[in-house]
Amino acid sequence: MRLPWVAATLGVLARSAAAIELDLNSEDSIKDAASTIAFGLVRYYTGNYTGDTPGNLPDPYFWWEAGAMFGALVDYWALTGDDSYNAITQQALTHQGTEKGDFMPTNQTRTLGNDDQGFWGMAAMSAAENNFPNPPPDQPQWLALAQSLFNQWASRWEEETCGGGLRWQIFTFNNGFNYKNSISNGCFFNIAARLARYTGNQTYADWATRIWNWEESIGLITPEYAVRDGIGIEPLTGECNGTKTMDFNQWTYNAGIFLHGAAVMYNLTNGSAEWRARVDGLLNTTTATFFTPHEDPSVGNIVMFEQLCEPSGFCNIDQRSFKGYLTRWLAGTATVAPHTVPLIRPLLEADARAAARACSGSVPEPEFKGHPGTACGFRWTTSAGFDGMVGVGEQMNALSAVMYTLAAKPGAPEPLTADTGGTSKGNYAAQGRTMETGIGYADITVRDRVAAGFLTSAIGLGVVAGCAFVMM
Numbered sequence: 001m002r003l004p005w006v007a008a009t010l011g012v013l014a015r016s017a018a019a020i021e022l023d024l025n026s027e028d029s030i031k032d033a034a035s036t037i038a039f040g041l042v043r044y045y046t047g048n049y050t051g052d053t054p055g056n057l058p059d060p061y062f063w064w065e066a067g068a069m070f071g072a073l074v075d076y077w078a079l080t081g082d083d084s085y086n087a088i089t090q091q092a093l094t095h096q097g098t099e100k101g102d103f104m105p106t107n108q109t110r111t112l113g114n115d116d117q118g119f120w121g122m123a124a125m126s127a128a129e130n131n132f133p134n135p136p137p138d139q140p141q142w143l144a145l146a147q148s149l150f151n152q153w154a155s156r157w158e159e160e161t162c163g164g165g166l167r168w169q170i171f172t173f174n175n176g177f178n179y180k181n182s183i184s185n186g187c188f189f190n191i192a193a194r195l196a197r198y199t200g201n202q203t204y205a206d207w208a209t210r211i212w213n214w215e216e217s218i219g220l221i222t223p224e225y226a227v228r229d230g231i232g233i234e235p236l237t238g239e240c241n242g243t244k245t246m247d248f249n250q251w252t253y254n255a256g257i258f259l260h261g262a263a264v265m266y267n268l269t270n271g272s273a274e275w276r277a278r279v280d281g282l283l284n285t286t287t288a289t290f291f292t293p294h295e296d297p298s299v300g301n302i303v304m305f306e307q308l309c310e311p312s313g314f315c316n317i318d319q320r321s322f323k324g325y326l327t328r329w330l331a332g333t334a335t336v337a338p339h340t341v342p343l344i345r346p347l348l349e350a351d352a353r354a355a356a357r358a359c360s361g362s363v364p365e366p367e368f369k370g371h372p373g374t375a376c377g378f379r380w381t382t383s384a385g386f387d388g389m390v391g392v393g394e395q396m397n398a399l400s401a402v403m404y405t406l407a408a409k410p411g412a413p414e415p416l417t418a419d420t421g422g423t424s425k426g427n428y429a430a431q432g433r434t435m436e437t438g439i440g441y442a443d444i445t446v447r448d449r450v451a452a453g454f455l456t457s458a459i460g461l462g463v464v465a466g467c468a469f470v471m472m
Helices: 004-013 025-042 063-080 086-097 112-129 144-158 181-201 202-218 253-269 273-291 318-336 337-358 393-407
Strands: 179-181 228-231 289-293 302-304 360-361
Touching: 004 393, 025 063, 025 318, 025 360, 025 393, 063 086, 063 179, 063 393, 086 112, 086 144, 112 144, 144 181, 144 289, 179 181, 179 360, 181 253, 181 318, 202 253, 253 273, 253 318, 253 393, 273 289, 273 337, 289 318, 289 360, 318 393, 337 360, 337 393
Parallel strands: none
Antiparallel strands: 179 228, 289 302
């Protein structure tokens, strides 16, 4: 990992007076700015080079972050209409989805965890919700990929320790196996809620509620709607020993993934009071925790920051991408829970202004291969603009900040479902590698364009190992 002080020094030596021009009153300006940032992001990708593996980012980036990047590119196409990156996105998702449709590729057999799979699964779910061009009929489809991942997680749900929840890692020989974290369970919750909305199948909704209730019962979601990172399992007893093994840290992406899932459940339940309270509670706590005044009031009252590591300058490679996911899920929340637009839109607009100002770096290759003077920095709080820290996370954060202003606005179209024009084909029994567990499914209430069926067996474990976020 590049040391923050080295990157900052590089930034001091390579600042540019220019910045990406952004007029939030002009849709064309937003799209032009997003196009420039997206170009700089994709130039980090090498999976389409001869001899490389489709879907992989080069070191030091882990597999999960590539999945997050392609999820952003799905949304980039949906929001801007620019199909420049559709071919590499479809190739990456189908290749990493594997011919078994399980997001357990052989090239990741030593670097795979539940949350890693989740970012690829959410990319597939976004592809289904946006009618991203479907794969050839002989390959796993977007909806089926998300369903397969749901089924795998359902088979890994573990009541014997901590009363439920997914472990961070899948197998015993990986560090983190004795840890149940919010991002793994948040991925499960988020996809379950979205599958429930897309398909109309109540079983997905029941699982979403079950995951939420477990997070609350174990203390990972507090009564004040703070989302804690995770809780350790005592190796000898298999118990989660309350505050003794709790990691109280709060990260942007943990808050965001539950906020968006709760908003989807609010939409699915026609605005139920219970889910509205959860949405509003999470949104208020998220705003209070992860937004801070900008040095230049003209940008906006407050902008997003990673409060645990950004002020000290010691966010690692993973953590430097987290803000982009909260941005994505704030916009998603506004889309399916329109009452949140008056609060969310000003936040995203301020972030967009700050991020565009931070995209003013001139950094030599190989650190940055985009257009000169448009490298995006990490911190959005400083009036100086570019801070010298560059990478996939920084570019993805800035792209999200700019492009999601196109979504978080009154009257924005909601994500598609099987009943509102979604064309992706599903497979309720999508399995990949299997073992019998006897998980039953409720009656299917969707139209014929989603594959019918019932789940009578769930997914097994497979020969994988995992290492996702080393940040505890």
